Amino acid sequence: MKIDILTLFPKMFKGPFEESILRRAQDKSLVEIKIHNLRKWAKDKRGTVDDRSYGGGVGMVLMIQPIYDAIESLKLKMKNKQSLISNENEKVKITKKNLKIVLLGPKGKVWNQRMAQEYSKLEQLILICGHYEGVDERVKNFIDEEVSIGNYILTGGEIPAMVLVDSIVRLIPGVLEKPAATKIESFSNYHDTVHGNYLLLECPQYTKPESFRGLKVPKILLSGDHKKISEWRQKEALKITKKSRPDLL
16 A cells, blocks of 8 residues: 655654554555655645635635645656556556545545544555645545544644554555554444344453452453453443444444
């Protein structure tokens, strides 16, 4: 998978993408992450990518031209790369189905686990980090989706881009050593024969010691009865979800 990120602050991404699972995924060549400074596509020597809003208002707005040119450039690079691959091994072609161009901004659809699962199947993902007072509205004509990570305002789309990348990359087959790790966790699908499919938060987890300051591990987890343990975990997951996130049910 190829992930391209358009930003005004490339240095913000140095730490998060150089550690832990994201680092290992890149070392395994399961994902290629490239950070691009949007100013590279500015028309003047100063690297101007923002301007005042027509009609007045506080703050600056990201201009459409640098964003459009950057998108087209990144799409062309990927197309050329795929052409080289297909010449040798006529297999992969970038299509609308396996490419997404996404703007990170507060007006977008709120990110969730199902979207992360869908995005993890892509060949290429282009993320545009919104900033200042937003972007020229006409940018919406050249993207597939606008995404928000919650009902609050951040200084820019850089941290949301990091959130998306982290949640997506861990779902790519081969990134985690144990495939089941991405299936038995919070926000994963749970099937009930009566109610059908819905999402649950993960059940409580315990480890050694069995007793700590009078706080004990539930006896059922020490029983060795895997069927009863599974039933207990489902009941506890349902209980936690009802209490903390009833909107998921």
